[in-house]
Every structure is written in structure tokens, then in C-alpha cells.
Amino acid sequence: MHKTNLTNLDVDKLFEERSIDDIIEIERLLDAEIERKRNDLRSMVGDRYKDILAASDAIKSMKTMSENIVFNIDEITKTCGSLIDTPCSSIQLMPLEIETEARKNEQRVLLIQMRLAIFLSEQIWISLDNGNNLNSTQYYLLAHHVFMGISLNKQEYLDRLPMLENIKLSLVTLREKIFQKITEKLESVEITAEDTCHNLNALMLLENQTDDQLLNTFIEHRKTALQTLINSQFSNVRMQIAAMLRCLLTTIQLLHACFINTGSKNGLIWEELDNIVGENSQPTISKLELPVTPLISYIPNIIKEFRPKLKLSLKEDAKSIKSARVKSWISSTQNSIQKGLESSLQLVTTIKGLYMIREEAVKIDIPENWNKICEDLYLPEKFDIWYHFFQPILTTRAVTLLSKIIRNNIDEIKKDVETSVKNILQTGKSEIDLRLYVWTEDSSDIGKLEDDNRVLKMKTMGFSSEVITLCDRVDKTFLNLLEDISQYLYGVEFKDLPSAPYLLNDFKFKRKFADRDNLENHLRIECTSKSIEICRFIEDSLSKETNQNLIIKSLFCARFLQATCNLCGNFKKCCEFNNTSVDWVKVCDNFSKTSQVLWKNWVNSCVEKTLDLVKLLSDTSPRSMIANLTRWDDIEIQEQTEEKLFKSQISVPLKPSVPLTNILVKLNKDLSKVLSYTLPKEVHIYFLEAHVDVILKEYERVCSQDLNQIQALQYLLDVRFLSTLCIPRENSQLVTFSQNICDKLRNRIDPFDLDVFYSHLQNNIKKSIIQSQTLFGCLLPSSAQLINLGAYTKTKDQEKNPNLMALSVPSNNAWFPLLPITVPSQKLPGASASKKETKEKNPKPSRSTPKRAQDATSVVRQGAASLFGNLTTDWFS
Structure with missing residues (x-):
């Protein structure tokens, strides 16, 4: 039968289905399996709990031996009592009896030493449980001294002490336990100077260390204490850093209190150590309360007078050496904190969290003599633990968080x-x-x-x-x-x-x-x-x-x-x-x-849409020219000769052509849609220059066609109108381009006619620009574009009878259309002299007529009359 089936047997079914021989065989297999399991269990327990079993056996052995010793001591006490009661002073001891008595004394000395060793072991455990590691160390040294005395006895006596080996093992265990307790205490986050001195002195007594070695050991233990805090789990980073700060503050205080020689007063370590190993110190056994027994008188003097031995040597340059070690500790601690807090500070995701960490740390009070401590340890003046160890790390984290937050803001x-x-x-x-x-x-x-x-x-x-x-x-x-x-x-x-x-x-x-x-x-x-x-x-x-x-x-x-x-x-x-x-x-x-x-993407899109309108400029067929040409101005010119006066009529273009006007209206509308007065100046100029460049290129292609004089005159006015209205003065390239086109168009006009028409053509261009500047105000590069045309010069007639043109004069560079109107003609250079004569015929006010102030009602009436008078006369002229 398979072994795995032995644990799942059904007994009733087994007896029903199997024979007696099979049952006997199964019983034998079961017994063998049970025995194998027992052996495995014993092996496992022996491997895993070997120390516990050994300790258990030792404890049982010690218990048996202790009971025997106590029983024998009671018997000896009774015997001694009976001897005391029986007078024997008159009995003369024979040499054999003297020898027997000496052997008994030796045995009594050995017995009290054994009993003292056991008692010291108990006191060591009690002191360890009470946290008094210094007393445990002194008791251990005394117990070790007692054990050495026992081992010097005769071999025949030692052979009768089977528990001697157990005492030796017990002392080794106690030494390790004392070291463990000292380490735990020195690596505590919060520890007083007295406890530190006790444990350091215990360590010095056990290891017989010098002051430099002791300082190194102390620093290493404090490093471990700090590293424990770094690796521990806290509810939040704020509490962890506060605990680390307290640990470092405690370390510096302990360094000053325990190691620094301040004037004539040594550190606490040397003062306490002098009371233990000094010439005037008390024996170690005096610190014990021994049980009352007659055997106490048999304790050897070497045990009674025992005190730990330690050679104390304070170097002259000890303070500088300690300061160097302290500075080295500060440097290594700074690196440890920087590496240790790197992962913890990753959990802090806001600058406000760093603020809370700093506030928690600032709450920790420093001692009143902190400046004195820093001076004695050769630390920088006003040395601050938080600023030196933690503030740079928090600053680095704050810088990282700022970059991360700004990055997240930009992504958002x-x-x-x-x-x-x-x-x-x-x-x-x-x-x-x-x-x-x-x-x-x-x-x-x-x-x-x-x-x-x-x-x-x-x-x-x-x-x-x-x-x-x-x-x-x-x-x-x-x-x-x-x-x-x-x-x-x-x-x-x-x-x-x-x-x-x-x-x-x-x-x-x-x-x-x-x-x-x-x-x-x-x-x-x-x-x-x-x-x-x-x-x-x-x-x-x-x-x-x-x-x-x-x-x-x-x-x-x-x-x-x-x-x-x-x-x-x-x-x-x-x-x-x-x-x-x-x-x-x-x-x-x-x-x-x-x-x-x-x-500029929008400007380029507008330019693409404008190209369709621009193509109409190059259509010079008679049908298109009849539809595109506007009303011309008929001007009568006179020529005086010696014989008679000759009069003739000439026709000069008055307005831009219809295709150009449509283009300008379209551009004006495009700018109005995006609120031209909010456009950046550079974009506005780029818009005008891009469209003007496209329009001028089309006129350049027109110049290559076979044009008659009428077409050339109209196109010349168009180009001059466009250049004067829309081309910025500082754009020399477009100005030159426009002039070249005008030169080509002038070549298509008879020189004599050009000489006669040109001044009137220029005058009509100025008129047309001034009359349409409100309609095409968005297309002006700047408010000073038309300053040379006298567009903003107020005549005396305008001052007396202001018209709506005054409202359309821009006060800044942002242009936008007010009303789609054409302003009445203004007085320009080169106008006919007939109007001058009319102006001069106006009666002048008499000097004797007194000037009376007009009231508000009359001013309003005159302004209204002027406004509606202009509406009836010149509005649609």
C-alpha cells in the first residue's frame, strides 16, 4: 500500500475488504510511518530549537544542582551548629585532623565561590531587566573573576563540579546579552546623558577601550540610531524628520556632556569611571546584598577587594581630536540624511507640505547653553541643526516640486x-x-x-x-x-x-x-x-x-x-x-x-481670397471698362494768347475704379470682422503690405497690356490712390514698386496731355482720399499717413461750421470705420479762385458791435443748424 494512503484509511471498510495478513502488514507499515514521522519531528525540533533545548537542559541541570547545593548547605549549617554547641576547645587536633580541616576549608572556599558565581548570574539578569547595564557589567566582571578563582582549585575538586562548564557558558551568554542591551540603549533616539555615560563606561569596561575608540564607538551607534529612524515607518514625513532632528540634537548634547573636557572638570564619563576604577573607589562586591550565610567569611580577600582595572589616559590634544571626529561625523551624517530622505520626500507633493515639515521642526527647542556647546565642539557660530542638515534638502525638494508643478501647469x-x-x-x-x-x-x-x-x-x-x-x-x-x-x-x-x-x-x-x-x-x-x-x-x-x-x-x-x-x-x-x-x-x-x-495665417488666408477680386483689375475689355470706370471730372481750362482767350474741356478720373473699390471694401470688411483697433500694429501693417503687394503685381501685369490713354489715366489714379492710402512711408520697397508702375502708366499717356492732366489728377487723388478716409479708415497704416495732404488742417470755414469729418479724425493709431459716408470736399491747394472771391465777399463784423456771450441753448441750435445744413447740402455730393 502507498504511504500517502496510510493516513486516510477507513478501518471498518479495511476489515471488510482485506484479509488478516493484509491487515497485519498494514499495521506494520503504520508503525514504521509513525516512527519515521517522530524522527523527522525530532530532527526538525533539534535543528530549529537547538539553542532552546540546550538552554532547557542547562536550566534543568542547574535546578537539580541548585537543589543539591541548597540541601548540602543546609546539612553543613546544621553540622556547624552542632559543632558550635559541642565544646571541643580542649580536644587536641592531631595532624591528620588538621589536614582534614584544611581540606574542608578549601572545600568551603570553593563552595562559597560557586554560590557567589550563581548569585552574580542572578544579579546580572536582574540588573539587565532593570536597564542598569553598568551594574550588570561590573557584576559580570566580578563573576568572571570568581570563575577564574574557581578554575585555579585542585582538579579533584573541579572534577566534582559538573556544573562548572555550565557556569562558563552562562557567562559567555551574559556577555553577549550585556553587549546587546548596551547597543540598544546607545542607539535609542532619546537618551539622557547619565544613561549614555553608564552604557559607555560599561562598554569601556568590557572592551577596555581608549577614549578615542570609545568616541568612535559612540558615534557609530548614533549613526545607527539615525539610520534606524530613516528606515522606520512613520505616519508622515513630518514626524520622521522631527524625530531625526531630535536624534541629532540629542547626539550633539551627549557628545558635549560625555566627552568634552570643560576647564578643570572632566566629562561625565571620566568622572563616573573614576568612581569605579579609581584608587578610592569601592570594591565591586560591596554593591551586592549577599545572602546571610556563615560561608561569607570564607570569601577570599582577592574577591572582596576586587574592582575593575582600566588605564585612563587623557591626551593633551584630546579636544582637537574629538572636534575632528565630530566634524567627520557631521559630514557623514549630512550624506546619510541626504540619501535617506530622498525617498521619503518623494511622498511630499506640495510646497505647503514642506512648510508643515519645517514648522514641526522649528517647534523643537534647543538648550539654553547651545552656543556654549557649539563653541566647545568647535562648531560654526550659531550652528543650527535644521539649517545645516535638513534645510538644503528641503530647498532641493522645493525646487524640484516647483519645476514639477510648473510643468504640470503648462501641461494643463x-x-x-x-x-x-x-x-x-x-x-x-x-x-x-x-x-x-x-x-x-x-x-x-x-x-x-x-x-x-x-x-x-x-x-x-x-x-x-x-x-x-x-x-x-x-x-x-x-x-x-x-x-x-x-x-x-x-x-x-x-x-x-x-x-x-x-x-x-x-x-x-x-x-x-x-x-x-x-x-x-x-x-x-x-x-x-x-x-x-x-x-x-x-x-x-x-x-x-x-x-x-x-x-x-x-x-x-x-x-x-x-x-x-x-x-x-x-x-x-x-x-x-x-x-x-x-x-x-x-x-x-x-x-x-x-x-x-x-x-499672419489669417492674413495669408485673406490674401488668397483677395486674389479672385484682384484678377478683375486685369480685365481691360471695353465691356468691363464701361462697368468699372467711375464718373470723371470735367474741367474747363483757359489759355490766353495775344489775340484771344481759348477755352477747352478736359476729363480727368475722379474716383478709383470699381474693382479697386470693391477690393478695398473687402479688405475693410475683413479688418472690421476681427476688430481692427485690437490688431497688433505689426499685423495691421503686414495685412496692408501683403494685399498692396498683390494688387500692385496685378497692376504691373496690366501695364504689359495694350492700354489706351483713358485706361492708363484711370489705372494711374488707382495706383496713386492705393499707394497714398495704404503703403507705409517707411516701406521703401513698395513705394519704389508703386513708382515704377506709375512710370510705366505715364509712358502710355501723351506727354502733352499728361502735362495738362497731371496736376488735376493729383488734385482729384487728394480729394478722393480725403473724402473716403472714413470709409477706408481701417486701411490707413497710421494716423499720420495723410498729414501731407492737409487732411487734418482745419480751415476757418470748418471752425465756424464743423462737419462730421471732425469726429472721424483718429486720436491714436487704432483705426475703425465710424459711418460709411463720403465727406464733403475740403479746401485743398490748387483749388479754383472763385471760392476765394466768395469767401472775401462775406461781410466782416463791425468793430463797434459788442461781443455778447452766447447761452447754451443758442450754441446747441447753431450746432444743430450746421449739422442739418450740411446734411441738406453736401452730404451726398
């Missing part, structure tokens, strides 16, 4: 931008045409409080609700960052931050916030450098887009980058620490450059 901003762009595409809230959004009044535009008119402000800046929402999210991420670091940097909440966070002369306060400047600079640099990634992300995401989506996303992202510079105040604060705005200017410059690149 990227996701928000991507989400906002998707919402715009899904909801159809395009940034291409904001006119309805801006010019539609809403009850929420103006609030009761000063800051509640945010919507109206944003409308005037051209920022849509989606852009505002996105900027609010961006600003909130940096607000959370400022709130997180505020307490660490200044000790107060961000909303309660004062203008002066600390007093200049408060050393303790400044030491607490010693890394403030470092973190502020890092925050400023990180925010500045990482902000470039927003621009890169937008550029990369738009590089894959085409068609209409590219324009929508470009406009939204361009306005978002512009709005960030104006609306994200917390982002600005992160880049302006230490009262320096250079970095924020860099951020705004980067955003502005990227914004201009995105705006």
Missing part, C-alpha cells in the same frame, strides 16, 4: 487650449467675426461694482468669452501655485501677504526663510522658460491644420496669447519676483511674436 494649459479649440469648432463660435459679440449690448456688460464691468472691458479689447474663460483657468493654476508657496516663503497665506514679509534685523526669522530668494528666482526662471512651451505647442498643433480650421484656431490662439499678457495677473506675479519685470517682458514678447505668426 495645453489641455485647456486644446479643449477650448475643440469647443469653438463644435459650437461654431468663431473668432473670425466678432462684430455681433462686441456691438451687441447686454445687461451683464456693466456691473454695479468697479470690477464687475469686466465683460465690457473685454469687448473693448476684442477678447471673446471663450478666451476670457481660458485665461481665467490659466490664471487660476498660477494662483494655486502662489497659494501653495506663500506660507513656505513668507509664513502667511497668499491673501494675507504683507508688503514686508519679515524684519531686516530679525536673524532668526531670516534664517527660517533663508532659501526664499533662491526659490523666488527659480520660480521666476521656470515660469519664464516653460512659457515658451505654450507657444511651441500652439505652433506644433496648428502646423497640422489646413483650410478653415487653421484660420479659426489661429485667431483664437492669437487672441489667447494677447489676452494672457493682460488678464493673467497671477502668471505675471510668478514672473516678476524680486521686483524685476524683465522676465515678464520676455514672456510677453514671446507670446506677441507667436501671436503675430498666427495672425
Whole structure:
């Protein structure tokens, strides 16, 4: 039968199915299996619990021997009592009896030594249990001394002591136990100077160490204590660092109290050690309370007078040596803390968590004589454990967290931008045409409080609700960052931050916030450098887009980058620490450059759409010219000869052609959709230059065709009109290009006719520009573009009867159309002299007529009369 089936037998079924021989065989197999299991169990117990079994056997043996010894001692006591009661002074001891008595004395001495050794073992265990390791050490040394005395007895006596070997083994075990207890005590986080001295002296007595060796041993044990804290599990990192700080503070105090020789007074170790091994010290046995027994008188004097022996030697340069060892310990401890806290600080994910760690550590009080301790240990003046060991590590972690938080903020901003762009595409809230959004009044535009008119402000800046929402999210991420670091940097909440966070002369306060400047600079640099990634992300995401989506996303992202510079105040604060705005200017410059690149996508799209209209300029067929030419100006010219006066009529173009006007209207509309007054100046100029370049190139192709004089005159006015209105003066390339085209067109005109027509043509160009500047105000590069034409020079007639043109004169570089009107003709150089005569015929006011002040009603009436008078006479001229 298989062995595995022996444990699962059914006895009743076995007797039913098997024969008697089989049953006997199964019984034999069962007995063999049981015996094998017993052997395995004995082997396992012997291997795993060998020490316990040996200790158990030793304890049983000691118990039996102790009972025998106690019984024999009682018998001896009774015998001695009977001898004392029986007078024997008169009995003369024979030499044989003397020898017998000597042997008995030897046996009594051996007996009391054995009893003393057993008693010392008990006292050692009791002292260890009470935590008195120094007494345990002294008792052990005395027990070892007693054992050495026992081993010097006659061999015949020793052969009768089977427990002698057990006592020897017991002493070895006790030595290891004492070492273990001393180590545990010295490696405790919190330990008093007295306990440290007791345990160090115990260690010195056991190992017979010098003071240098003892110092090294103490430092190594304190390193182990610190490493234990590093490897221990705490509820939070704050409690772990506080425990480590207490451990280091305790270590420095113990070093000073136990080892430093202060003046004429030695350290506590040497004072206590002198009471143990000095010449005037008490014998070790005097510290024991021996049981009352007549055998005490048989204790040898060498045992009674025993005290530990130790050679004390204090070197002259001991203090400098100890200071060097202390500095070496500080250096190694710094490395251990830095490596040990690396993993623990990974659990702290906020700057506020580091602030709580620092606050917990600052609560730990230092002793009043701390400066004296630092001086005696040759430590730096005002040496601070927290600042020296932990503050650099926390600063490094704070720097890492700042970089990580800013990185997360930038990633979150990227996701928000991507989400906002998707919402715009899904909801159809395009940034291409904001006119309805801006010019539609809403009850929420103006609030009761000063800051509640945010919507109206944003409308005037051209920022849509989606852009505002996105900027609010961006600003909130940096607000959370400022709130997180505020307490660490200044000790107060961000909303309660004062203008002066600390007093200049408060050393303790400044030491607490010693890394403030470092973190502020890092925050400023990180925010500045990482902000470039927003621009890169937008550029990369738009590089894959085409068609209409590219324009929508470009406009939204361009306005978002512009709005960030104006609306994200917390982002600005992160880049302006230490009262320096250079970095924020860099951020705004980067955003502005990227914004201009995105705006150019829209400009290029507008240029592509303009190409279809531009192609109509090159159609010079008679049918198209009849439809495209506007009304010409008929001018009568006179030529006086000696004989008679000759009069003739000439026709000069008065307005730009219809195709060019349509193009300009289209450009004006494109700019109006995106709110031209909110466009960056560079984008506005680029828009004009790109379109002018396309239009001029088309006119250049027109010049290569066979043009008649009428077509050449009209195209010459168109080019001059376009150049004067839209080409910036500083763009010499476009100016030269325009002049070359005009030269080609002049070559198509008869020189005599050109000489007669050109002054009138120039005059009509000025008229046309001045009359249409309000309609095409968006197409002016700057407010000073038309200054040379006298467009802003007020005549005396204008001062008396102001017209609507005064309202359209821009006060800054941002142009936008007011009303689609044509302004009445103004007086220009070269006008006919008939109007001068009319002006001179106006009656002058008499000097004798007194000037009376006009009341407000008359002023309003005159202004209204002037306004409606102009409406009836010159409005549609």
C-alpha cells in the first residue's frame, strides 16, 4: 500500500475488504510511518530549537544542582551548629585532623565561590531587566573573576563540579546579552546623558577601550540610531524628520556632556569611571546584598577587594581630536540624511507640505547653553541643526516640486487650449467675426461694482468669452501655485501677504526663510522658460491644420496669447519676483511674436481670397471698362494768347475704379470682422503690405497690356490712390514698386496731355482720399499717413461750421470705420479762385458791435443748424 494512503484509511471498510495478513502488514507499515514521522519531528525540533533545548537542559541541570547545593548547605549549617554547641576547645587536633580541616576549608572556599558565581548570574539578569547595564557589567566582571578563582582549585575538586562548564557558558551568554542591551540603549533616539555615560563606561569596561575608540564607538551607534529612524515607518514625513532632528540634537548634547573636557572638570564619563576604577573607589562586591550565610567569611580577600582595572589616559590634544571626529561625523551624517530622505520626500507633493515639515521642526527647542556647546565642539557660530542638515534638502525638494508643478501647469494649459479649440469648432463660435459679440449690448456688460464691468472691458479689447474663460483657468493654476508657496516663503497665506514679509534685523526669522530668494528666482526662471512651451505647442498643433480650421484656431490662439499678457495677473506675479519685470517682458514678447505668426495665417488666408477680386483689375475689355470706370471730372481750362482767350474741356478720373473699390471694401470688411483697433500694429501693417503687394503685381501685369490713354489715366489714379492710402512711408520697397508702375502708366499717356492732366489728377487723388478716409479708415497704416495732404488742417470755414469729418479724425493709431459716408470736399491747394472771391465777399463784423456771450441753448441750435445744413447740402455730393 502507498504511504500517502496510510493516513486516510477507513478501518471498518479495511476489515471488510482485506484479509488478516493484509491487515497485519498494514499495521506494520503504520508503525514504521509513525516512527519515521517522530524522527523527522525530532530532527526538525533539534535543528530549529537547538539553542532552546540546550538552554532547557542547562536550566534543568542547574535546578537539580541548585537543589543539591541548597540541601548540602543546609546539612553543613546544621553540622556547624552542632559543632558550635559541642565544646571541643580542649580536644587536641592531631595532624591528620588538621589536614582534614584544611581540606574542608578549601572545600568551603570553593563552595562559597560557586554560590557567589550563581548569585552574580542572578544579579546580572536582574540588573539587565532593570536597564542598569553598568551594574550588570561590573557584576559580570566580578563573576568572571570568581570563575577564574574557581578554575585555579585542585582538579579533584573541579572534577566534582559538573556544573562548572555550565557556569562558563552562562557567562559567555551574559556577555553577549550585556553587549546587546548596551547597543540598544546607545542607539535609542532619546537618551539622557547619565544613561549614555553608564552604557559607555560599561562598554569601556568590557572592551577596555581608549577614549578615542570609545568616541568612535559612540558615534557609530548614533549613526545607527539615525539610520534606524530613516528606515522606520512613520505616519508622515513630518514626524520622521522631527524625530531625526531630535536624534541629532540629542547626539550633539551627549557628545558635549560625555566627552568634552570643560576647564578643570572632566566629562561625565571620566568622572563616573573614576568612581569605579579609581584608587578610592569601592570594591565591586560591596554593591551586592549577599545572602546571610556563615560561608561569607570564607570569601577570599582577592574577591572582596576586587574592582575593575582600566588605564585612563587623557591626551593633551584630546579636544582637537574629538572636534575632528565630530566634524567627520557631521559630514557623514549630512550624506546619510541626504540619501535617506530622498525617498521619503518623494511622498511630499506640495510646497505647503514642506512648510508643515519645517514648522514641526522649528517647534523643537534647543538648550539654553547651545552656543556654549557649539563653541566647545568647535562648531560654526550659531550652528543650527535644521539649517545645516535638513534645510538644503528641503530647498532641493522645493525646487524640484516647483519645476514639477510648473510643468504640470503648462501641461494643463495645453489641455485647456486644446479643449477650448475643440469647443469653438463644435459650437461654431468663431473668432473670425466678432462684430455681433462686441456691438451687441447686454445687461451683464456693466456691473454695479468697479470690477464687475469686466465683460465690457473685454469687448473693448476684442477678447471673446471663450478666451476670457481660458485665461481665467490659466490664471487660476498660477494662483494655486502662489497659494501653495506663500506660507513656505513668507509664513502667511497668499491673501494675507504683507508688503514686508519679515524684519531686516530679525536673524532668526531670516534664517527660517533663508532659501526664499533662491526659490523666488527659480520660480521666476521656470515660469519664464516653460512659457515658451505654450507657444511651441500652439505652433506644433496648428502646423497640422489646413483650410478653415487653421484660420479659426489661429485667431483664437492669437487672441489667447494677447489676452494672457493682460488678464493673467497671477502668471505675471510668478514672473516678476524680486521686483524685476524683465522676465515678464520676455514672456510677453514671446507670446506677441507667436501671436503675430498666427495672425499672419489669417492674413495669408485673406490674401488668397483677395486674389479672385484682384484678377478683375486685369480685365481691360471695353465691356468691363464701361462697368468699372467711375464718373470723371470735367474741367474747363483757359489759355490766353495775344489775340484771344481759348477755352477747352478736359476729363480727368475722379474716383478709383470699381474693382479697386470693391477690393478695398473687402479688405475693410475683413479688418472690421476681427476688430481692427485690437490688431497688433505689426499685423495691421503686414495685412496692408501683403494685399498692396498683390494688387500692385496685378497692376504691373496690366501695364504689359495694350492700354489706351483713358485706361492708363484711370489705372494711374488707382495706383496713386492705393499707394497714398495704404503703403507705409517707411516701406521703401513698395513705394519704389508703386513708382515704377506709375512710370510705366505715364509712358502710355501723351506727354502733352499728361502735362495738362497731371496736376488735376493729383488734385482729384487728394480729394478722393480725403473724402473716403472714413470709409477706408481701417486701411490707413497710421494716423499720420495723410498729414501731407492737409487732411487734418482745419480751415476757418470748418471752425465756424464743423462737419462730421471732425469726429472721424483718429486720436491714436487704432483705426475703425465710424459711418460709411463720403465727406464733403475740403479746401485743398490748387483749388479754383472763385471760392476765394466768395469767401472775401462775406461781410466782416463791425468793430463797434459788442461781443455778447452766447447761452447754451443758442450754441446747441447753431450746432444743430450746421449739422442739418450740411446734411441738406453736401452730404451726398
